[in-house]
Each structure stands twice: as C-alpha cells, then as structure tokens.
Amino acid sequence: MGEDLKLVGASLSPHQTYGLENNWSRWEDEHAGQLAAIAPEKYGDLDVWPVIADQATDPDNYRSGDAVKHWERYEEDFALAAELGMTALRTGIAWERVQPSPGEIDEAALDDYRTYLETMHDYGLEPVVTLWHNSLPQWFAADGAWVRDDAAEHFSTYVDAVMDAVGDQVTYWVTLNEPMADLRKYGIVTSVADAIGGGPDVLPDGPANGRKENELLGYYPVRKRRVAANMADTHRAAYDIIHDHDPDAMVGTANTVARWWPPDAGPVQRMLGRIGAQWEYGGWVERTIDHIDFFGVNHYTVLDIDVALDMVVPGRETYEYSDMGWPLDYGSLADVIDWIGEKYDLPIIVTEHGVADHTDRKRQELVRQTMDDLEQLQDDHDLRGYLHWSLLDNFEWDKGFWPRWGLIAVDYDNNCERSPRESAEIYADRIQNL
Ligand code: BGC
Numbered sequence: 425m426g427e428d429l430k431l432v433g434a435s436l437s438p439h440q441t442y443g444l445e446n447n448w449s450r451w452e453d454e455h456a457g458q459l460a461a462i463a464p465e466k467y468g469d470l471d472v473w474p475v476i477a478d479q480a481t482d483p484d485n486y487r488s489g490d491a492v493k494h495w496e497r498y499e500e501d502f503a504l505a506a507e508l509g510m511t512a513l514r515t516g517i518a519w520e521r522v523q524p525s526p527g528e529i530d531e532a533a534l535d536d537y538r539t540y541l542e543t544m545h546d547y548g549l550e551p552v553v554t555l556w557h558n559s560l561p562q563w564f565a566a567d568g569a570w571v572r573d574d575a576a577e578h579f580s581t582y583v584d585a586v587m588d589a590v591g592d593q594v595t596y597w598v599t600l601n602e603p604m605a606d607l608r609k610y611g612i613v614t615s616v617a618d619a620i621g622g623g624p625d626v627l628p629d630g631p632a633n634g635r636k637e638n639e640l641l642g643y644y645p646v647r648k649r650r651v652a653a654n655m656a657d658t659h660r661a662a663y664d665i666i667h668d669h670d671p672d673a674m675v676g677t678a679n680t681v682a683r684w685w686p687p688d689a690g691p692v693q694r695m696l697g698r699i700g701a702q703w704e705y706g707g708w709v710e711r712t713i714d715h716i717d718f719f720g721v722n723h724y725t726v727l728d729i730d731v732a733l734d735m736v737v738p739g740r741e742t743y744e745y746s747d748m749g750w751p752l753d754y755g756s757l758a759d760v761i762d763w764i765g766e767k768y769d770l771p772i773i774v775t776e777h778g779v780a781d782h783t784d785r786k787r788q789e790l791v792r793q794t795m796d797d798l799e800q801l802q803d804d805h806d807l808r809g810y811l812h813w814s815l816l817d818n819f820e821w822d823k824g825f826w827p828r829w830g831l832i833a834v835d836y837d838n839n840c841e842r843s844p845r846e847s848a849e850i851y852a853d854r855i856q857n858l
Contacts, residue, residue, distance in 0.1 A: 429802060429858045431550055431596070431809030433510035434831060435776050437557035438518040440818040441494035446520040447565035448558070448821070449488060451628040456483040459822065472747040475782060476826040485824035492818050493840045498540060502547040504832060504842060505815060508852040513544060514598070514775060514811045516554035517590075520561040523582045534589035541593040552596040552773070552811065554678065555583060555662060558605075558821070565628060570606060571647055576657040583662045587669040596809075597675045598720055598775060599662040603655045604680055604708045607648055627822060656711040663715040674808075678720035678775040679709060681764065683756040686728045686742070697729045698763065709768075718808060719768055720775035723757050725750040747780040748820075748827050754793035758801055765805035772805060778813035780820070780827035787831070787847040795854035802858070810858075812851065816842065 439448055463480040467473055479485050494501055505513055521533045544551050556579070560569055564578060572578075583599075659677060666673045682704060685697025709719075726743065743751040757777055764772060777794065781787045794810070801807050817830035825836060831848035835841040 429798065429807065429810060431512035431552060431773060431811065432855050432858055433505060433512040433514070433549065433809075433811055434815035435514035435552075435811045435813045436494065436516075436815050436818065437554065437601070438516045438521075439488060439491070439557070439559040440814075440820070441491050441816060442496075443488035443491040443819065444518050444520055444559060445562070446518070446559040447562055447569070447628040448560075450562060450565075452487045455822075456486040459483070459486040459824070470747065470749050471745070472782060472826075476747075479826045480824070485826060486822070487824075488819045492816055492834045494816070497840070497842075499543055500842065501815065501832075502544055502549055504844065505549060506547040508831070508844065508848055509855050510549060512550040512552055512596075512809060512811065513815065514552040514554065515540075515544075516557045516601075517586055518559065519556055519564075519579070519582050520559060522585060523561060523578070525561075525563055526578060529581070529585045531589075534585060537586075538590050538593065541590055545593065550596070551594050552598065552775070552809070553594045554598040554601050555579075555586065556599065557601040560628070570651040570654050570658075573650075573654060575654040576661040579658045580661045580665055583665045587665060591666070591669040591673075595670070595673055596718075596773070597662075597666050597673060598678050599659045599666075599675060600655060601678045601775075602680050602722060603652075603659070603677060604704060606655070607652055607708070652707065652711065656708070659712050660715045674717045674771075676716050676718040676720045676773070677708075677712065678722050680704060681721050681723050681760050683723075683726045683753070683759050684729050685759075686726075687753070687755070687759065689728075693729065697727075700727070700729045701760075701763075713768070716770060718771040718773050719764055720773050721757075721760060721764060722776035722813075723760050723774065724777070724779075724813075726753045726756050727751075744786060746786065747782055748823065750780075752779055752786060752790070754790050755797060757794055758797040761801050761805060761807065765801075765807075770806070771808045773809040773811070774807075775809075775811055776813035777810070778829055780829050782828040784845045784847050787845065788850055791847050791851045791854070795851075795858070798858060 438444060439446060443449065460481050460483040467476065467480055517537055522530055524530055541551050663675045666675050682701060684700040685694045689697060743753050746752050757774065761772060779786050779790050798810055812831060814829040816832045817828050817834040819825055820827040820829065830845070831851060832842050832844050
C-alpha cells in the first residue's frame, strides 16, 4: 500500500459516446416521443430545468444517434486525455458490434478495436476495458436478455474472440458494468408497470424480455434470481477465459456502491447503513467473490438510513444536489473506499465517480476534495486506480444528452467540438502529484 496510483484518468462507454444499433437504440426509437412529453413532469422541479427545458422536451434528445462521435474522433479524445496527464482510460468493447448474430463474429470490428487500443497505448493510456456496459445485441435482448440460460455460453463466444484479437493489448478487464442495476429492474414496481403495459419506466432488457403470453406474474423474485445466477455464471465464464489467455490479467466487475449513512452517523446508524448498502450490491459481490481480482467501485451518491430503518433521501440542508437531483457529498467516496477496503481483501479501482453539473462548479469542488482524499486512501488501502466519470459529456441513457458529466465539454451545436472544463485543468494539475 502507499504506492503511486497506477491508473489515473477517466471513464466512458461505447453506446454513450458513439451510439450503436442495439437494444437501447431500439428502445430509444420507441420511447423518444414519450420521454420528451413527460420531461416537464419528471424534471420540472430540478434547479437545472430552465436551462434544459428546450432540450429535454425535444424527442431528439433521447436518441443516441452517433452520440458524441467518439468513434470518429477517438484519437483527438486520447490526445486530450494525455494532455491532461491521464495515464489510463476506461472504455469498452461493444458486444453487439463484435457478435452481430449468435453464430457470427465480425473480424473487421475486432480489427477496428485493435487499432483503437493500439492508438490508446500510443498516447500513453492504459486501457481498462469493459465487456458489457448496459447495451446488448438485439438478437440477445429480443429473446430474454439475461433471463436466457444460455447467456454465459453466448457471452463466452464473444469474450473468446475478443481475447484472441486484442487480449495482448489489455491487462485490466471489467466483465460487467453494474449488474446490480439490471437486477433492480426486476423489482416489484417495475414488474407491475411492465405487466400493465410497459412505458418509459421499463428500461431495455428489463422484465419485459422474453415474456411469454399470459405470463404476467413471476418476474419477481423468480426471474430476478435467474438473472442474478445467469449474470454471475457469465462473469465467471468470462473471468476464466480471460485468465486462460492471460494469467496476469486483472479482472473485476464495476459495482454500484452508494453511501447509505451520514458522515456523522453513530455506530448503530452506520451499521444499518452498511447493511443497506450491502443489500444494494451485496448479493452480487458475494456470488462472484472467488472470481474477482479487484473490486470496481462506481460511486455517485448518498442516502441516509435512520435508526428507525427509514430510508431518507437527504435534504438540501445537508448536501448539495447534482443537476439530475442526486444528493452529492464531496467526501463520500473516501467513506465508501474505507468501508470496502476493510471489508474485502481485494485491490480497489474506482471505475466511476463524478457529477452531472452544467456549471462545472460542483465538479471542480468534487475533483479538489477527491484529490485531497486520494492521497490518504492510497496509504490506507490497496487502491490501484481512480477513473472519473466521465471524460466527455455523453448520452445519459433514458435522460439523453442534457446531463453534463464531462471533464471535457461537448458542443452539440457545433459538430461535437470538445473543450476541457476548468475542472479538467484542476484534475490535470492535481494528478501529477498522485
Ligand atoms: C453508469 C454510467 C452512467 C453513470 C451516470 C453509471 O451507473 O455505469 O453508464 O452514465 O452511472 O448515471
């Protein structure tokens, strides 16, 4: 412990930065109009509403298209990251691109990814590569997505091909991004919403997938358990394939870890909060703990749980809020890492951490506080990396383009021109000393 942080940089994902044909693009086409129509009701109370009202009520906001044109402009993006002093970039390979149909591997797509990763190395950036970041091939999603018991088999075909093509380019792999978020889609509320007709609250690859006629019940908890088992099998199979190709590879998943207790919590409240936080991601981690080389932390927000077991979304008197209305505590990442570091005997990589903030003021503060905390965290834990979400503004799933997550701003009215925000300059300045 106490070594220099090896991986310091930022994160992005394929569909969010270059848009693809997949289960999400199909869902976007079906729901863009509805999403625009309900925007005033959904986002009208946010402070950012006057700034985003036009964009959020325009159906085009909800179609990814070619997103922020990262595929066309990745060399420029790598150059910007390198100029900012980053040593690593978390990116992804898109399953839907590599395996366009069940029995087919697109070798040309793999060649493109090889060039992509080689270019990243040319800029001195260590790739951290995610194999599944929320979007799925349509053929896989149309017939049940993760409910399918052959999920691991199909994913293995894809991972094997990826390893043959680019395995030598990558040491750090994230098999699945936030599997627990997918499992939440099988919760009772979503299942009922789906049973009575779906709508924009039922996201892609949720319970509607593979639904058989007259099968209105049984999503929860039966399907949820199946999905959890299939995703865990998928992760384990991918882990083994990667290690067969490269025994030195570091393989993990990216796990949502919110802080469920206030910083001044007493022991009881802290314990309850940890039970809550573990419930959020825990079943998943425990299922795969023997197949994980590092714990990936995606951390964004805080919830408070009180001694009466009430879950409280903390008020504005306690925390600031992001543009998306998520409570923001500038120091909560340190609390979460302290906890994960004590609980699991594993190296930790912060795979995502950031804030949706069009003003950049909160992001600047978050970067400053995080850089202060990282120095101490490196001494106390086996922390291997910090990857800020996100390198660039991008397509924020069902919210579309209005949330601004980037260290680098994207000008959508001007061919997606990039310009580093002040937070990026602060980050560049501070990471030199890590
Ligand atoms: C996801 C990202 C997303 C970010 C902000 C994470 O849950 O991995 O894809 O953009 O949160 O919502």
